[in-house]
Amino acid sequence: MEWYTVGLGLLGLLILFISIGLPIPFALAAASVPFLLSIQSLSTSLITAELKLWGVWVDYILLAVPLFVLLGELIGRSSIGPNLYWFMHSKVPVRGSAAYGSIGACAGFGAVCGSSMVGSLTIGGVALPEMLKLGYGKRLSSGVLAAGGTLSVLIPPSLILLFYGIVTDQSIGDLFIAGVIPGIILVSFFIIIVAIWGWLRPQDVPERDNTNPIPWGLALSAVLPVIFIGLIITVSIYTGIATPTEAAGISCVATMIMAFTVGGLRWDGFLGAIRATMQTMGYLGLLLSAGVLFGFVMTYYRVPQQFTEIFSAMELSPYLVLAIIIVFYVILGMFLEPVSMTFITLPTMYPLVAASGFDLIWFGVIYTITMELAVLTPPVGLNLYVIQALARKEITIIDVIIGCLPFIGSLIILLGLMVMIPDIALWLPSIMD
Amino acid sequence: QAKETIRVSTYVNESDIRYDGFKKFAELASQKSNGDLDIQIFPSSTLHGWSEGVDAVQGGVSDVSWIPADKRLACYRVTSLYPAAVSLENQIDLDAEYAELMRSESAKVGLVPLINSNYSYDQEWWFEEPIQDLSNLDGKLVRSIGPLVSSMIESWGGKPVFVAPKEVFQSAERGVVDGINMGVATYSSWKLWSVMPYMVNANLFYGNIMYMMNKNKFDSLSESNQTALLEAAKEAETWLKPRYEDWVDQRVGNAVMKGGGAAVTVSQEDRHAMIEKAQSSWNSEVDAACGKPLANKVRALFAKHAN
Amino acid sequence: MRQALARLLERLALVLLYCGGVIVLIQAVWISYGVFMRYVLDSPDGMVTEATALMLVPVAFFGLAYALSNDAYPKVTLLRDLLPVKVQGIIDRINLLIMTLTGMFFSVSACEAAYRAFHSGAASEILLWPRFYFWIPVAISLLIFTLLAIVRLLNYEHPSRRVDAVQEAP
Ligand code: NA
Ligand code: NA
Numbered sequence: 066m067e068w069y070t071v072g073l074g075l076l077g078l079l080i081l082f083i084s085i086g087l088p089i090p091f092a093l094a095a096a097s098v099p100f101l102l103s104i105q106s107l108s109t110s111l112i113t114a115e116l117k118l119w120g121v122w123v124d125y126i127l128l129a130v131p132l133f134v135l136l137g138e139l140i141g142r143s144s145i146g147p148n149l150y151w152f153m154h155s156k157v158p159v160r161g162s163a164a165y166g167s168i169g170a171c172a173g174f175g176a177v178c179g180s181s182m183v184g185s186l187t188i189g190g191v192a193l194p195e196m197l198k199l200g201y202g203k204r205l206s207s208g209v210l211a212a213g214g215t216l217s218v219l220i221p222p223s224l225i226l227l228f229y230g231i232v233t234d235q236s237i238g239d240l241f242i243a244g245v246i247p248g249i250i251l252v253s254f255f256i257i258i259v260a261i262w263g264w265l266r267p268q269d270v271p272e273r274d275n276t277n278p279i280p281w282g283l284a285l286s287a288v289l290p291v292i293f294i295g296l297i298i299t300v301s302i303y304t305g306i307a308t309p310t311e312a313a314g315i316s317c318v319a320t321m322i323m324a325f326t327v328g329g330l331r332w333d334g335f336l337g338a339i340r341a342t343m344q345t346m347g348y349l350g351l352l353l354s355a356g357v358l359f360g361f362v363m364t365y366y367r368v369p370q371q372f373t374e375i376f377s378a379m380e381l382s383p384y385l386v387l388a389i390i391i392v393f394y395v396i397l398g399m400f401l402e403p404v405s406m407t408f409i410t411l412p413t414m415y416p417l418v419a420a421s422g423f424d425l426i427w428f429g430v431i432y433t434i435t436m437e438l439a440v441l442t443p444p445v446g447l448n449l450y451v452i453q454a455l456a457r458k459e460i461t462i463i464d465v466i467i468g469c470l471p472f473i474g475s476l477i478i479l480l481g482l483m484v485m486i487p488d489i490a491l492w493l494p495s496i497m498d
Numbered sequence: 499q500a501k502e503t504i505r506v507s508t509y510v511n512e513s514d515i516r517y518d519g520f521k522k523f524a525e526l527a528s529q530k531s532n533g534d535l536d537i538q539i540f541p542s543s544t545l546h547g548w549s550e551g552v553d554a555v556q557g558g559v560s561d562v563s564w565i566p567a568d569k570r571l572a573c574y575r576v577t578s579l580y581p582a583a584v585s586l587e588n589q590i591d592l593d594a595e596y597a598e599l600m601r602s603e604s605a606k607v608g609l610v611p612l613i614n615s616n617y618s619y620d621q622e623w624w625f626e627e628p629i630q631d632l633s634n635l636d637g638k639l640v641r642s643i644g645p646l647v648s649s650m651i652e653s654w655g656g657k658p659v660f661v662a663p664k665e666v667f668q669s670a671e672r673g674v675v676d677g678i679n680m681g682v683a684t685y686s687s688w689k690l691w692s693v694m695p696y697m698v699n700a701n702l703f704y705g706n707i708m709y710m711m712n713k714n715k716f717d718s719l720s721e722s723n724q725t726a727l728l729e730a731a732k733e734a735e736t737w738l739k740p741r742y743e744d745w746v747d748q749r750v751g752n753a754v755m756k757g758g759g760a761a762v763t764v765s766q767e768d769r770h771a772m773i774e775k776a777q778s779s780w781n782s783e784v785d786a787a788c789g790k791p792l793a794n795k796v797r798a799l800f801a802k803h804a805n
Numbered sequence: 806m807r808q809a810l811a812r813l814l815e816r817l818a819l820v821l822l823y824c825g826g827v828i829v830l831i832q833a834v835w836i837s838y839g840v841f842m843r844y845v846l847d848s849p850d851g852m853v854t855e856a857t858a859l860m861l862v863p864v865a866f867f868g869l870a871y872a873l874s875n876d877a878y879p880k881v882t883l884l885r886d887l888l889p890v891k892v893q894g895i896i897d898r899i900n901l902l903i904m905t906l907t908g909m910f911f912s913v914s915a916c917e918a919a920y921r922a923f924h925s926g927a928a929s930e931i932l933l934w935p936r937f938y939f940w941i942p943v944a945i946s947l948l949i950f951t952l953l954a955i956v957r958l959l960n961y962e963h964p965s966r967r968v969d970a971v972q973e974a975p
Contacts, residue, residue, distance in 0.1 A: 086885040087900045088878030094907045105558065112557030114914040118943065120547035122865040125662030125858040128836075131829045227667065232542070234513045236689050305673030307840045308665040314836025314857075321833075339826035340871070346825065347868025348878050351911075354865075364544050443881075450879035462881050553921075569933060639849060648851065659843065660854040674843075 071100055072368040075359070076400060083444045090348060093355035093445070097362045104365060117358045122350065125310055132313040133183050134345050136320045137190030138338035140291070143328030148279060148287030150195035154271075155278045161270045163199055164209055164259045167192040171213030172252045173295060175220035181440050185214025185448045186345065186455075193455045202269025203460045205262055208468025211448040212255065215437035215476075218403075220248035225436045228407045229429045233415045240429045243490040247430050247479060250489065254475035262471065290323045348454060356445065360406075369397075369410045376417075383421035390414060391435060391480065398439025399446075406439065430490040431483055438476050441469045501536040502719065504727075506709070507545040507560035514683060515745040516615065517541055519738035523613065526733050530726035535719075555712045556608050562711045564615065567644060570607050573788035574600050574708070577796050579646055580784070581776035582704045583769060585805035589616055590736050592803045593706055599795055600708070610716045613709040613731045616739075620681035620746045621703055624694040626673065632698045632764055633772055641666065641678040650702070650776050651679075670694050682749045695759025697750065702773055704800055807960055814953045818870035821946055825867030832857045832864075855932045863942035870950040873904075873957070894963045901958040908951035915944040 066074075075096055082092035101110045121127075140146040153162045170188045189210040196206040218225045226240040263270035297316045301307040307315060324330040330338075363369060381389065393414075397406060411432070418428045440448040449465045483489055506524075510516045517539070524537035546554040551563040552570055567575040577596075584592065593614035604611055623632060623640075635656030642648040642658035651658040656677075661669045669675055670693045678685075678694060685694075716724065754761045764772070785793045839853035872878060885896055919940035 082903070083881050084884045085896050085900065086880050086882040087903055088880040090878060091900075091904045091907045094911070095903050098907070098910060109558040111910075111914040111917055112553065113559050114911060115557075115918040116546045116550050116554060116559060118866075118911065118915065119862060119918070119940075120550060122862045123547065123549075123858055124664075124861070125854060126664045128832065128857055128861050131861070131864055132833055132836075135829055135833070227664070230689055232511060232513070234687065301840075302668070302672065305669075306844050308661065308669045308674055310662070310665060311836050311840050314833045315840055317833040318837045339829070340822060342829060343822045343825045343864075343868035344872050344875060344877050345868070346865055347822075347870075347872030350865030350869060352879075361545070364540070367538070454877060454879050457877065457879075461883070462879065463883055637847065639843065639847075657843075657847065657849050658851060659849045660851060662854060662858065 090351035143324035143330035184217035204468035212472030523734035526730035691757035695757025
């Protein structure tokens with residue numbers, strides 16, 4: 066089979082399965098398996114599946130996923146999370162404070178976590194049910210949280226910038242610093258979007274409500290633990306006490322203790338947190354493995370490689386090359402998951418960028434923004450599904466997608482700004498030298 | 499005429515000089531087989547993870563993969579990284595002889611040694627602070643990569659710590675560990691220059707991560723294609739050796755220069771003392787895993803190429 | 806009979822789920838203990854990194870069957886919801902069939918892996934724990950998932966009818 070037949074066939078089958086309502090992990094697997102069987106014998110295909118099931122999950126970095134999910138569930142099911150949002154709603158004198166608070170929480174969490182999926186899961190697990198309860202529109206709530214999670218990969222540390230640095234041979238320290246200002250700009254964009262949204266659709270952003278004010282004692286019993294957990298994570302990572310994954314473990318244990326002591330968590334709430342965590346893992350387990358299997362089949366037929374080869378043979382002008390590369394990644398990002406995309410396509414792509422005379426640190430930030438888009442765009446958009454799964458009774462995947470649209474727009478504007486004013490990324494690293 | 503596709507899986511990425519070595523191998527194999535052999539290279543571990551080499555090759559997911567320290571290859575597991583003072587002058591022959599010694603063990607699990615990837619030239623220790631004496635680590639926390647390295651770190655008074663590859667940069671930067679044992683190839687790709695700029699070049703090991711081929715696949719090739727493949731492998735190794743060493747030298751220079759650190763080389767006397775100490779504790783493991791006769795052959799080989 | 810089987814499988818799914826929960830708790834506590842040993846007592850635990858990473862494999866699959874019984878998989882039902890009820894029923898059955906087949910494929914893969922792990926490698930290079938420790942729970946999780954999917958396919962009723970059934974039952 067030719068590589069383009071396989072590429073189009075895989076995508077066609079995937080879209081067909083998704084559109085008839087087959088759950089995404091199974092759609093990815095069911096689209097991959099026929100093509101896998103046409104290039105490998107059944108017994109080899111079974112071993113390929115085995116390697117993907119195993120290989121994806123024997124990864125110390127992913128250990129942070131269940132730990133942070135459990136942390137979020139514990140906060141959400143004790144009184145800490147609800148009271149925190151009650152506090153923002155009744156004591157913070159700004160309309161939409163809970164939405165801004167969620168963006169702030171995502172940005173703050175982004176400063177310690179490098180994965181956008183973990184960011185969405187952790188903050189979303191607490192924030193989504195509370196925002197819905199307070200009367201925030203479901204599209205706004207899910208959009209803020211799905212997009213907010215992507216701040217984790219632009220604000221350092223970032224797994225995408227890390228992998229980018231390894232593949233392209235650039236300084237990881239410089240890349241991290243380059244992400245700071247674009248990250249801050251993006252946070253401001255998100256805040257502006259919420260303000261405009263509230264102005265256009267006032268019914269989605271509830272008025273500040275002080276008829277039922279939270280007593281200060283209760284407010285402190287929610288705010289202090291959250292600050293304390295934030296400090297545990299930040300201090301342990303930045304002073305070298307622990308690695309990021311270890312910080313997830315410590316903060317999870319600390320949250321458990323506080324949820325039971327000051328958060329009034331009871332045994333059934335604890336069991337509920339465990340069940341919810343394992344249910345999330347239940348679909349992530351297959352989702353990630355199937356996603357990697359899908360990427361594997363593409364790689365095995367050398368689809369991304371062939372595509373990039375044709376592209377590099379065309380010899381276009383620098384800005385046209387850049388524009389095409391960005392469009393290429395936005396489109397590919399609809400179907401692939403960022404980490405596999407980075408290792409599969411970047412080695413062939415970045416020399417083109419360098420040959421066109423662009424700075425590779427700057428392009429690293431551009432690339433990361435396209436990867437933020439990738440997790441927000443269907444049909445394969447991890448953050449979309451992660452958020453929808455947190456409240457699947459109330460919110461449809463279409464709600465999440467529509468909610469994300471303005472945030473996707475702001476990412477595209479940021480891309481434009483970065484191209485017009487490269488110093489957004491390059492100024493900070495240049496003064497640090 | 500139908501081409502024979504051979505999929506080669508490697509962990510090195512495309513900016514690594516060893517990737518060029520694989521490209522050379524592919525080119526030579528195609529040439530020598532008059533186009534019969536089509537070698538496809540899959541870099542950056544895209545086909546399988548670090549420890550899955552044996553499963554991937556046995557199951558046919560890849561035809562040729564790097565083989566990590568795997569329990570199924572007991573003797574290879576304890577000798578492919580072995581404390582020894584070896585001369586790399588006749589490295590290609592040394593590697594070929596070593597591969598020959600591993601041949602029967604490999605055949606039992608359906609593998610054929612094909613390409614040697616000798617990394618003995620690239621083994622450094624990196625520290626956050628200046629260091630004079632590697633054998634006196636004074637309680638320093640040092641990232642280890644396996645049981646042998648751990649036992650050495652402990653015997654020098656340090657504490658071995660395991661840090662996952664993806665967390666190396668951050669934990670080194672924040673000071674979770676004081677030092678790491680890592681070749682400069684990996685060190686550079688992780689950009690650790692400013693983080694751990696003090697290098698000790700100790701040369702304490704023979705290290706060879708072999709690439710092995712599925713035996714059934716190899717046996718199914720025509721005799722002339724088998725010869726072409728083996729010759730291509732050996733020529734590619736010879737082609738790569740000087741380039742790899744230059745590349746490592748350049749990176750060590752870069753690393754020390756960019757990080758504003760310093761490089762220390764362990765004196766020959768200290769080096770031999772450290773190696774002897776490590777050997778004496780490791781040899782019982784080697785005897786148990788390889789059986790006395792093979793263990794002796796392996797040791798004799800390293801003695802023949804001693805430095 | 807089939808209802809009883811479904812209840813049994815759902816109970817097993819819950820057991821697996823809690824097994825996973827226990828492992829997550831062990832991971833959290835062990836990691837914290839590891840940090841304490843290294844940072845406070847200056848004597849690092851050499852097992853914790855690999856051991857907790859290996860435990861993640863079963864954790865990633867223990868919740869599989871429970872997620873199915875709770876209908877927790879992300880999906881897009883926009884198009885399906887527009888179709889007539891009869892067609893919806895057919896599509897739902899097709900989906901369950903594909904899920905069953907996918908489950909079978911992965912189950913066979915995991916069972917083979919568990920079987921081969923008895924004769925073959927250690928799970929990692931430092932800890933020489935055998936791989937079947939981790940493959941067996943994965944295989945069991947996938948098998949229970951597949952059985953549950955089959956039972957759900959056989960017991961299928963359109964959601965709108967299921968509501969009626971519940972109302973008529975008492
Ligand atoms: Na981050
Ligand atoms: Na996407």
